[in-house]
Amino acid sequence: MNDQLEYMTGQVAKGTMTRREFVGRAAALGVTAAVANTMLANNAQAASHGTPIRGGSIKIGSSGGESTNTLDPALTASSVPLDNLRHLYESLVEVSAEGDIIPRMAESFEASADAKTWAFKIRKGIQFHNGKDMTPDDVLKTMQRHSDENSKSGALGIMRGIENMKIDGDNLIVELGVGNADLPYLMADYHLMIQPGGGMDNPGAGIGTGPYTLEVDEPGVRHGFTRNENYWDADNRGFTDYNEVLVLNDATARTAALQSGQVQMINRVDPKVASLLNRAPNLSVQSVAGRGHYVFIAHVDTAPFDNNDLRLALKYAINREEMVDKILRGYGSVGNDMPINAAYPLFDETIEQREFSIEKAREHYAKSGHDGSPIVLRVADGAFAGAVDAASLFLETAKAAGIPLEIKREPNDGYWSEVWNKQPFCASYWGGRPVQDQMYSTAYLSTADWNDTRWKRPEFDAMLLEARAELDDGKRKAIYSKMGTMLRDEGGLILPMFNDFVDGVANNVGGWSADPNAELMNNKAPIKCWIKDA
Amino acid sequence: MHPILKLIAQRLALGLLLLLAASVLIFAGTSILPGDVAQSILGQSATPEALANLRRELGLNDPAVTRYFAWLGGVLQGDLGTALTNGRDIAESLGGRLKNTLFLAFWAAAISVPLAIFLGLLAVRYKDRWPDKLISAVTLTTISIPEFMIGYVLIYWVAIKWRMFPSVSIINESMTLGAKLNAIAIPVMVLTLVVLAHMMRMTRAAILNVMQSAYIETAELKGLGMLKIIRKHAFPNAIAPIVNVVMLNLAYLVVGVVVVEVVFAYPGMGQYLVDHVSKRDVPVVQACGLIFAAVYIGLNLVADIVSILANPRLRHPK
Numbered sequence: 047m048n049d050q051l052e053y054m055t056g057q058v059a060k061g062t063m064t065r066r067e068f069v070g071r072a073a074a075l076g077v078t079a080a081v082a083n084t085m086l087a088n089n090a091q092a093a094s095h096g097t098p099i100r101g102g103s104i105k106i107g108s109s110g111g112e113s114t115n116t117l118d119p120a121l122t123a124s125s126v127p128l129d130n131l132r133h134l135y136e137s138l139v140e141v142s143a144e145g146d147i148i149p150r151m152a153e154s155f156e157a158s159a160d161a162k163t164w165a166f167k168i169r170k171g172i173q174f175h176n177g178k179d180m181t182p183d184d185v186l187k188t189m190q191r192h193s194d195e196n197s198k199s200g201a202l203g204i205m206r207g208i209e210n211m212k213i214d215g216d217n218l219i220v221e222l223g224v225g226n227a228d229l230p231y232l233m234a235d236y237h238l239m240i241q242p243g244g245g246m247d248n249p250g251a252g253i254g255t256g257p258y259t260l261e262v263d264e265p266g267v268r269h270g271f272t273r274n275e276n277y278w279d280a281d282n283r284g285f286t287d288y289n290e291v292l293v294l295n296d297a298t299a300r301t302a303a304l305q306s307g308q309v310q311m312i313n314r315v316d317p318k319v320a321s322l323l324n325r326a327p328n329l330s331v332q333s334v335a336g337r338g339h340y341v342f343i344a345h346v347d348t349a350p351f352d353n354n355d356l357r358l359a360l361k362y363a364i365n366r367e368e369m370v371d372k373i374l375r376g377y378g379s380v381g382n383d384m385p386i387n388a389a390y391p392l393f394d395e396t397i398e399q400r401e402f403s404i405e406k407a408r409e410h411y412a413k414s415g416h417d418g419s420p421i422v423l424r425v426a427d428g429a430f431a432g433a434v435d436a437a438s439l440f441l442e443t444a445k446a447a448g449i450p451l452e453i454k455r456e457p458n459d460g461y462w463s464e465v466w467n468k469q470p471f472c473a474s475y476w477g478g479r480p481v482q483d484q485m486y487s488t489a490y491l492s493t494a495d496w497n498d499t500r501w502k503r504p505e506f507d508a509m510l511l512e513a514r515a516e517l518d519d520g521k522r523k524a525i526y527s528k529m530g531t532m533l534r535d536e537g538g539l540i541l542p543m544f545n546d547f548v549d550g551v552a553n554n555v556g557g558w559s560a561d562p563n564a565e566l567m568n569n570k571a572p573i574k575c576w577i578k579d580a
Numbered sequence: 581m582h583p584i585l586k587l588i589a590q591r592l593a594l595g596l597l598l599l600l601a602a603s604v605l606i607f608a609g610t611s612i613l614p615g616d617v618a619q620s621i622l623g624q625s626a627t628p629e630a631l632a633n634l635r636r637e638l639g640l641n642d643p644a645v646t647r648y649f650a651w652l653g654g655v656l657q658g659d660l661g662t663a664l665t666n667g668r669d670i671a672e673s674l675g676g677r678l679k680n681t682l683f684l685a686f687w688a689a690a691i692s693v694p695l696a697i698f699l700g701l702l703a704v705r706y707k708d709r710w711p712d713k714l715i716s717a718v719t720l721t722t723i724s725i726p727e728f729m730i731g732y733v734l735i736y737w738v739a740i741k742w743r744m745f746p747s748v749s750i751i752n753e754s755m756t757l758g759a760k761l762n763a764i765a766i767p768v769m770v771l772t773l774v775v776l777a778h779m780m781r782m783t784r785a786a787i788l789n790v791m792q793s794a795y796i797e798t799a800e801l802k803g804l805g806m807l808k809i810i811r812k813h814a815f816p817n818a819i820a821p822i823v824n825v826v827m828l829n830l831a832y833l834v835v836g837v838v839v840v841e842v843v844f845a846y847p848g849m850g851q852y853l854v855d856h857v858s859k860r861d862v863p864v865v866q867a868c869g870l871i872f873a874a875v876y877i878g879l880n881l882v883a884d885i886v887s888i889l890a891n892p893r894l895r896h897p898k
Contacts, residue, residue, distance in 0.1 A: 107748070112855040113673070114665035196633050203627055250666070265666060266855055267847040268750055292750060296842045302735045302747040303845075309748070459858055463619035495627045 098557060102580025103288040104572045107300045107309035111293030113266025118249035119239040120192060120199035125313055126269070128236060128569045129291045133271045134175075135239030135254030138166055138185065138218075139230050141480045143561040143568070145391050147230040151185065151240050151255065152218075161225035161515055166218045166233070172278045174242045175252075175259045182213045187244025189218070192237060201237035203488065203495060225515030227522070231481045236569075257284030257573050268292050285557075285576035301550065304329055310552040311572065313565045316431070317375035320548055328553050333377050333546040334560040337389045337478025337485075340373070340430040340545060341381075342423065342440070345500040346538040348470040350421065354536055355414035360421075360451075361400060361540055363407035363444045369542045372439065373432040377548050381541035384530040385476060385485050389544075389562045392482060392519060394527035397534065407447035420452035424465050428458030429473035436542070437473060467498045474498060480563065482526050483514050490533065499538030506532060554578045584888065584895065591884055595877045599870070602877075606869035607648050610862045617664050617860040638664050651863060655870070661863040665856070670867050674852070678871065680751065681848040684764055685833035688771035693826055696776050700783025700822075701810065707788065716784075719777035731770045731843040738766055749844040767844045771837060775829040782825040786818035820887035827883035835872040 111126030119131055138152040149155065152166040172180040191197055193205030210221040220229065242253055252260035257277045262270030269291045273284050292309060294300045300312040301319060305326055315323060315331055324331040344351035344360070351357060366380035379387065382399055425437040437453045444451040456465050456472075465472050479485040488494060491510060492502040506529060513525040533539060547565040551558055557575040561567040567574060618634040635641065654661055660670040699719070703712040722730060739747035745765040755763070790796065791814055799809050838850030849868060856864040888894045 112859070113677075113852045114663065114855050114859045114861060116666040195629055198630050198634050200630075202630055262752075264752070264847065265668075266851065267845075268752075292748060292845065294748065294845050296845070298732055298735075299747065299843055299845055302732075302740060306735075306739045306743065306747050308746055 096556065098285045098576045099578060099580050100285050100287075100576070102286050102577035103290065104286050104311065104555070104575060104577060105290045105292060105309040106566070106572050107292050107294040107303045107312040108566075109293075109295050109297070109300065109314050111266055111291070111295065115265040116250040117252040117260070117263065118245070119237050119241070120197060120201070120245075120249060122237060123200060125565065125569070126291055126293055128564070129566070129572065130252075130269050131236060131239055132256070132569045132573055133258040133269075133289060133291075134252050134256045134260060135241065136256050137236065137238050137240065138233045141231060141234045141563055141568075143559060143563065145480065145562075147234065151180065152233075155230060157227070157229070159517075161227045161229070161517060162222050164220045164222070164229050165214070166220070168216050168218060169278070170216070172255050173276050174255055175274060175276075176242060178242055180240065180242075180255055182216060182218055184242055184244060185218050185240055186211060186213055187246060188238065188240050189220075189244075191244045191246055191249070199237055201235050204232045204235055204238075204484075207232075224511055226483070227514065227517050228481045228483045231479075231484060234480065258289060261288070262290075266293055283570075283573045286572075286580070289572045291572075304550045304552065307552065310555050310577070311566060311575075312550045313547075315548040315550045317373075317377045317548060320375065320377060323550060329550055330553065331548060332551055332558065332560070333548045334562050335379060335387075335389055335544065336547050336562045336564070337387065337480075338545050338547075339381055339385060339387075339476050339478065339541050340369075340433070340436065340543050341385075341474050341476060342437075342540040342542070343472060343474050343499050344538040344540070345470040346536075347500040347502070350414070350416050350419075351470055351538060353414045353416070355410045356416055356421075357536075357538060357540075359407045359410035359414060359447065359449055360444070362403045362410060363447045363449055364440055364540060364542050365402040365443045366400075366542045367402065368443075369436055369439060373436045374543060374545055377546040378543050379546075381543050383534045383537065383539055383541050385478070385489070385533075385539065385541065386482055386526070386530050387544050389478070390482050390485075392523040392526050394523060394530065397527060397531055400534065402443070404443070404447045407444070407449065411447060411449050418450055420450050422452050422454050422471060424454045424456050424469050424472040426456040426458045426461045426465070426473070428461045429466070430475040430545075433473040440542075467496060477564075483510070486510050486529065487514075490537075501533070501537055501539075503532075587888055587894075588885055591881055595881050598877050599873055602873035603652065603866065603870055604648075606866050606873070607644070607651075607862075610857075610860070610865050611644050617862065619860075647862075651866065655867075660867045663856070663861055663864050665859050665861045665864075670864055674849070674864070674867055674871070676753075677847060677849045677852045680846065681834055681837075681850070683751075683760070684767060684771070684837070684846060684848060685830065687761070687764060688768050688775070688833050689830055691768060692772040692775050692829075693779065695772065696779035696826075697783050697822070699776070700780045700787065703780065703784045704787045704791065704810070705806070712784075715780065719773075719780050722773035723775075723777035726839075727770055727774050727837075728839050728843050730773055731766070731840060734766050734769055735843075738769075747844065749846045751847065764844075764846070767837075767840050767846055770840055770843075771833060775832065779822070779825055779829055783818070783822050786821040787814050790814040790817045816890060819890040823886045823890075824883045827879040831876045831879045834875045 106129060108126050108129055110124035115127050117130055119135060122128060122131055136150045139147050139149050142148050151169055153169040155164060155166045157164050168182045168185055174180055189211055192199040192201045193208060207222055207224065207226060208220055209223045212219050239254060241249065252263065257274050258271035259274050261272045262268060271289045273287055277284050294303055297316045301315065301323055303309045304312045320331045344357060346352060361383050370376065370378050370380055382397065386393055388395065423437055425433045427434050434455060441451050441453055466474050479488060487510065489496050489498060490501050492507050509525050509529050513522045516522045549566050554577055555575050556578045558571065559567060617638060617640060618631045651661065662668060663670055699715050703715050706712045735747040738744050746763055747766065749763045749767050751760045751763050787810065796809060796813060799813050837848065838854055841848045841851045853865065853868040
């Protein structure tokens with residue numbers, strides 16, 4: 047089938063087959079229209095990849111920006127501040143599109159045999175935007191700022207496993223209480239951007255070692271960046287002279303700006319319009335399967351959700367295919383009630399997919415002995431795009447199975463502080479993490495702050511710690527598989543779908559490549575791409 | 581003291597009192613919103629200890645009354661404080677946003693107010709004939725369509741199809757006046773279409789009302805021309821209701837255009853306020869609320885005073 051598709055994309059490129067024909071025939075081969083369109087776009091991009099061109103400017107129209115944003119990496123939590131971080135700062139290491147660790151501010155790193163002591167060798171000859179040399183001391187201070195219990199850093203949870211940090215020559219030594227084979231993935235966290243003096247004096251100054259320096263900073267409106275002529279890795283990043291991130295929170299405003307050529311890239315294309323937008327002549331819609339997932343979460347320690355048969359009834363009563371089809375319009379894949387999918391390293395493909403089954407749902411519901419009182423599901427569209435619609439679909443299929451589901455609509459405003467992680471059954475969204483360990487430790491460890499399903503199993507915790515210190519991939523995979531299956535069959539997580547990242551890119555942008563870590567090539571598109579006609 | 585001066589002084593004092601009451605209401609409103617600042621700043625990814633730390637740092641543990649009076653004292657000295665969320669000086673960031681909002685409102689008003697009054701007069705002149713019906717039909721249609729819809733339709737044709745004006749109206753200090761006007765062309769069109777009908781209909785109704793009075797008939801019988809009658813006899817007596825509705829629409833152009841700001845990504849005060857409300861940034865919300873309240877009260881004050889001056893009965897009270 048792959049040969050056939052490849053042959054066909056070639057024909058489209060040559061002009062002997064139209065886009066419409068291609069999508070039609072690809073569908074005959076079992077490929078959805080969304081995927082087929084992306085294949086075509088990728089093919090066109092690959093053909094024109096070529097060498098980077100210097101000059102010109104890229105404007106990014108991005109949602110997720112507010113006038114309350116700051117350039118402090120510790121407080122970064124949404125798309126626009128992330129775009130800003132990638133321009134200005136760099137971290138010790140990064141996660142590549144393939145899921146490997148690539149050294150950045152660290153030149154190399156190595157672990158002791160028990161994965162308890164790690165040494166990161168700090169790269170030399172790199173300067174901050176203010177002209178000062180980047181030293182191991184700056185790195186240490188950065189890590190200290192983020193691990194300070196008084197800090198407001200979003201990386202505080204990650205840093206808690208670290209017992210001690212010190213400088214040894216050119217190395218940053220990190221000592222852990224419990225061995226962790228995935229520590230470099232944690233150090234790639236986007237909060238942990240290296241700042242002069244650790245950013246202790248003025249964390250929002252925007253001074254880093256990144257490929258661009260700060261030119262304009264108007265939170266909630268725009269952020270402008272000029273190329274850092276001193277950049278150490280100029281062969282691979284920072285091709286344009288000037289980049290600008292425009293805050294366009296309205297989905298229609300974003301697509302209009304891309305269509306009229308005022309911006310070259312936009313994030314979060316509404317799946318409802320993605321295939322229409324893809325027909326526009328001067329741009330393409332790029333989608334990549336990620337680790338983010340749309341979920342309904344139940345507290346397993348609260349009645350009636352403390353009954354596993356009831357949980358299973360709910361899990362069987364959800365029509366995953368329909369949701370991917372109607373909510374994500376094909377830009378996504380079905381979930382299996384565990385937060386891990388094939389985008390993660392060490393994923394076990396053999397775990398059986400849970401299928402939609404009214405009979406099984408009815409069977410488990412009867413077994414649960416639920417008294418028939420309404421089961422209240424709280425939703426708001428702020429939980430994830432289309433959450434209210436998804437809940438309605440769930441309601442219909444649950445009704446068919448005789449489950450008395452009831453939807454309570456909550457306001458978007460205050461949803462994350464008043465409903466999520468407080469109410470026993472609600473809709474939510476998880477962005478995913480680069481590795482399984484981090485995903486499980488963030489939300490499924492007994493002691494995790496965000497254990498939003500109240501999943502507290504000592505045997506699960508033990509397996510997690512065992513896998514963490516295990517350096518043998520085969521053994522780790524087996525443990526993760528067991529954990530995933532356990533969560534799938536007993537957990538409070540109902541996971542109908544994983545969403546794709548859907549971006550829009552103008553055709554004059556070169557160097558685009560898929561990156562499943564986050565939208566817009568892990569927010570690095572503006573620093574890695576170039577303008578072909580610059 | 582002249583009775584008019586006294587009346588105006590009374591109005592001003594009432595306005596200030598109203599403003600104070602509004603500030604209390606705004607503060608109470610922001611206090612009872614669900615969720616708290618720390619949670620909203622740190623978002624979904626907040627850990628309990630980070631929350632507790634931030635809450636302490638922001639002084640959220642003080643009683644509300646203490647915080648209110650501390651803030652009010654600052655405002656009276658011209659200090660609006662700093663934003664809780666990003667530590668910026670509120671007066672400074674707000675100043676730029678307010679300027680943008682007034683810039684957009686000014687140009688929308690400069691086009692829509694004369695146009696509305698002109699169309700209103702035209703409708704009176706051709707009452708119940710096709711120009712009157714056409715004007716009413718068109719303006720009533722545009723006021724009935726939600727403003728974001730008009731915005732999208734104009735973006736589609738003007739920005740994407742014809743490429744005449746940009747769909748993103750982000751302006752900044754370094755732009756020339758021409759560039760700024762080019763950037764805000766489409767939002768000005770939208771706002772004009774939205775406010776036109778209200779003012780036009782009121783102009784038409786007010787003048788028609790006067791035109792049916794006996795003294796207009798007398799003027800006609802004396803042989804005065806239609807235009808002169810409208811200008812000298814009808815318009816002065818119709819000014820009060822027209823000014824009232826014009827002021828209401830000006831106030832709307834300043835405080836009510838958040839949807840238009842979002843659609844065109846215009847850096848005005850509406851979006852600024854909404855961002856800070858969702859982050860529970862009380863000082864900023866209060867500052868914005870106070871400015872909005874001041875604009876509303878101020879413009880209504882102007883409308884009142886103009887009506888007083890235009891009305892001989894109020895100008896010369898017995």
